Amino acid sequence: MNIVVLVKQVPDSGLARQLDAQLRVDRNGANNVMGELDEYAVEAALQLKEAHGGEVTILTLGPDQATETIRKTLAMGADKALHISDESVAGSDALATSKILAAALGRFEWDLVIAGAESTDSGMGIMPHLLAARTGVAAATGARKIDVDGTAVNVEHQRDNGYDVLTTQLPAIVSVWDTINTPRYPSLKGIMAAKRKPIETLTVGDLGIDAAEVGAAAAATEVLEAADRPPRSAGQIVTDEGEGGRALAEFLAAEKFV
Amino acid sequence: MTDILVYVPDSGKHAAEVLTLARSLGDVSAIAFDDAAASLASEYGAAKVYRVNAAGIDDYFVAPKATVLTDLARQVSPSVFLLPSTDEGKALAARVAVVLDNGLLTDVTGLETDGTARQDIFAGAIIAKSKLAKGFTLATVATGATAAAPAPAEAPVETVEATVSEDDQRVKVAESIDEPAGDRPGLAEADVVVSGGRGVGSADDFALIERVADALGGAVGASRAATDAGYYPHKFQVGQTGTTVSPQLYLAAGISGAIQHRAGMQTSRVIVAVNKDADAPIFGMADFGVVGDLFQVLPQAAEEIEKRK
Ligand SMILES: Cc1cc2nc3c(=O)[nH]c(=O)nc-3n(C[C@H](O)[C@H](O)[C@H](O)COP(=O)(O)OP(=O)(O)OC[C@H]3O[C@@H](n4cnc5c(N)ncnc54)[C@H](O)[C@@H]3O)c2cc1C
Numbered sequence: 001m002n003i004v005v006l007v008k009q010v011p012d013s014g015l016a017r018q019l020d021a022q023l024r025v026d027r028n029g030a031n032n033v034m035g036e037l038d039e040y041a042v043e044a045a046l047q048l049k050e051a052h053g054g055e056v057t058i059l060t061l062g063p064d065q066a067t068e069t070i071r072k073t074l075a076m077g078a079d080k081a082l083h084i085s086d087e088s089v090a091g092s093d094a095l096a097t098s099k100i101l102a103a104a105l106g107r108f109e110w111d112l113v114i115a116g117a118e119s120t121d122s123g124m125g126i127m128p129h130l131l132a133a134r135t136g137v138a139a140a141t142g143a144r145k146i147d148v149d150g151t152a153v154n155v156e157h158q159r160d161n162g163y164d165v166l167t168t169q170l171p172a173i174v175s176v177w178d179t180i181n182t183p184r185y186p187s188l189k190g191i192m193a194a195k196r197k198p199i200e201t202l203t204v205g206d207l208g209i210d211a212a213e214v215g216a217a218a219a220a221t222e223v224l225e226a227a228d229r230p231p232r233s234a235g236q237i238v239t240d241e242g243e244g245g246r247a248l249a250e251f252l253a254a255e256k257f258v
Numbered sequence: 259m260t261d262i263l264v265y266v267p268d269s270g271k272h273a274a275e276v277l278t279l280a281r282s283l284g285d286v287s288a289i290a291f292d293d294a295a296a297s298l299a300s301e302y303g304a305a306k307v308y309r310v311n312a313a314g315i316d317d318y319f320v321a322p323k324a325t326v327l328t329d330l331a332r333q334v335s336p337s338v339f340l341l342p343s344t345d346e347g348k349a350l351a352a353r354v355a356v357v358l359d360n361g362l363l364t365d366v367t368g369l370e371t372d373g374t375a376r377q378d379i380f381a382g383a384i385i386a387k388s389k390l391a392k393g394f395t396l397a398t399v400a401t402g403a404t405a406a407a408p409a410p411a412e413a414p415v416e417t418v419e420a421t422v423s424e425d426d427q428r429v430k431v432a433e434s435i436d437e438p439a440g441d442r443p444g445l446a447e448a449d450v451v452v453s454g455g456r457g458v459g460s461a462d463d464f465a466l467i468e469r470v471a472d473a474l475g476g477a478v479g480a481s482r483a484a485t486d487a488g489y490y491p492h493k494f495q496v497g498q499t500g501t502t503v504s505p506q507l508y509l510a511a512g513i514s515g516a517i518q519h520r521a522g523m524q525t526s527r528v529i530v531a532v533n534k535d536a537d538a539p540i541f542g543m544a545d546f547g548v549v550g551d552l553f554q555v556l557p558q559a560a561e562e563i564e565k566r567k
């Protein structure tokens with residue numbers, strides 16, 4: 001079974017993140033990492049490969065430095081990667097991104113696409129369905145569990161109050177939450193092996209897409225302004241010296257919660 | 259004249275909020291797939307309700323509903339089309355966007371009549387104003403964007419008959435498992451949420467969190483560290499990959515306040531924290547905080563609250 005994993009490089013959410021002068025996510029900082037949920041997507045693919053055989057291909061759309069993230073996925077055990085890197089893509093909205101990823105998916109044979117349920121930077125959580133709508137492939141998203149049995153795919157789709165069992169046939173697109181597995185760390189051997197694994201790099205033009213269809217000029221979304229959230233007015237912090245619980249109850253009563 | 263289209267999935271608080279926001283923008287036409295959603299639409303001031311009848315539609319995942327919504331959007335050509343920012347709402351909006359070749363804004367926390375949306379980005383650290391430069395305003399609305407306010411009306415109902423195409427039947431909902439809700443208010447809907455983190459230390463000790471929640475009539479929540487450790491079931495997880503809550507009061511005990519946790523609770527009106535580490539990031543957003551051991555502070559607080567009730 002051949003699997004494609006969609007992996008996006010994002011700014012580390014644990015550190016300060018910024019927008020650049022054009023109000024786009026600043027990706028030039030040194031603190032770029034793999035999308036948090038994409039690690040779980042890579043792990044899910046590796047486990048399916050271990051069970052069913054086949055190849056795991058990473059697909060990334062992003063600037064040159066996204067190669068670092070791709071190397072990490074190869075070190076975890078992915079076999080090869082396709083990296084779409086093109087200046088003209090900067091400022092694309094999700095719809096244009098999906099157009100490019102859909103075209104890239106059209107270049108080879110695969111059975112299953114696995115994505116993160118949402119990216120760490122935009123957090124839109126829509127890419128799998130955008131791709132499903134563009135490619136006509138079935139999408140069973142938001143998985144806390146995936147089973148493949150022959151050509152049947154069973155997904156436990158996580159909901160706030162339980163889950164749904166979704167069933168479909170390959171080819172399919174799925175996305176995963178962090179409840180699905182525990183991503184492995186790359187081993188030293190994996191890191192060495194990754195250096196020899198192939199990464200194909202293509203431009204948007206190579207995919208047969210006109211640069212005018214993507215990028216900031218083509219984007220339907222326009223960010224008008226952005227500002228830091230005003231800090232919450234400093235709260236009252238007390239240290240418990242035996243009366244902390246009563247002080248807390250006092251505060252809640254004053255706020256009419258008691 | 260109708261120009262705001264709203265997808266109403268159910269009769270919950272989030273759906274009521276989206277209807278309330280939509281009403282502030284113009285005349286609302288609601289799309290409902292069952293009677294409970296249709297009556298919520300009337301209660302929250304819809305001028306018209308499209309009541310869709312499509313036999314078997316709930317047996318299939320997302321695709322057939324997306325087709326119905328796309329067809330209605332084409333027919334009505336709204337100036338604004340709003341859906342709740344849930345997994346389903348986003349999936350539907352994404353499919354509508356592709357088919358109608360329209361832009362899409364997700365997780366908006368406000369919307370003005372000229373189509374300017376507010377979005378909280380980077381887990382709320384930055385607030386942006388954005389807009390769709392072409393097409394109609396297609397957006398999913400975050401929970402807590404507006405306070406739900408009823409405006410009962412007898413909305414005329416138009417029945418829409420739809421069928422599920424073979425193409426839309428490829429992902430079957432084979433089973434739907436609802437975990438028992440329990441006696442406490444639902445996490446997403448509760449006015450008060452009391453959450454415990456790794457600092458609670460064990461499943462047994464979550465009884466203390468439950469005691470405080472019950473004293474305040476609230477729901478119980480948990481951090482991912484607490485759900486991962488098995489202290490409390492995953493469905494109670496608050497945060498980026500759990501439930502997003504926006505209650506009147508959020509009480510965090512033994513929770514450090516990692517960005518993924520804050521992403522799911524920072525729009526709470528009043529935030530209270532108990533943590534033994536004075537440097538825990540959660541204190542940076544707390545209206546009231548107690549630096550101390552939760553095993554000392556919470557029992558005393560619970561006793562005091564129970565006494566005052
Ligand atoms: C992809 C991804 C998604 C994530 N999604 C979420 C999410 O949805 N929700 C979420 O919560 N997290 C999420 N996380 C995890 C997040 O990064 C943190 O690890 C988590 O929130 C920490 O939980 P915690 O605050 O309970 O634990 P810790 O960070 O370990 O904090 C425990 C706190 O308890 C305090 N404490 C200990 N003992 C006591 C005591 N006796 N009395 C008082 N205080 C005490 C300590 O001082 C400390 O501040 C996610 C992470 C990733 C990578």
Ligand SMILES: Nc1ncnc2c1ncn2[C@@H]1O[C@H](COP(=O)(O)O)[C@@H](O)[C@H]1O
Pocket residue numbers: 006007008009035037038041059060061062094097114115116117118119120122123124125126127128
């Ligand atoms: N530029 C990209 N390159 C590769 N995969 C992406 C890209 N953008 C989004 N994805 C995938 O789609 C998922 C959901 O992204 P989003 O809809 O942006 O929240 C991510 O977790 C990735 O798996």
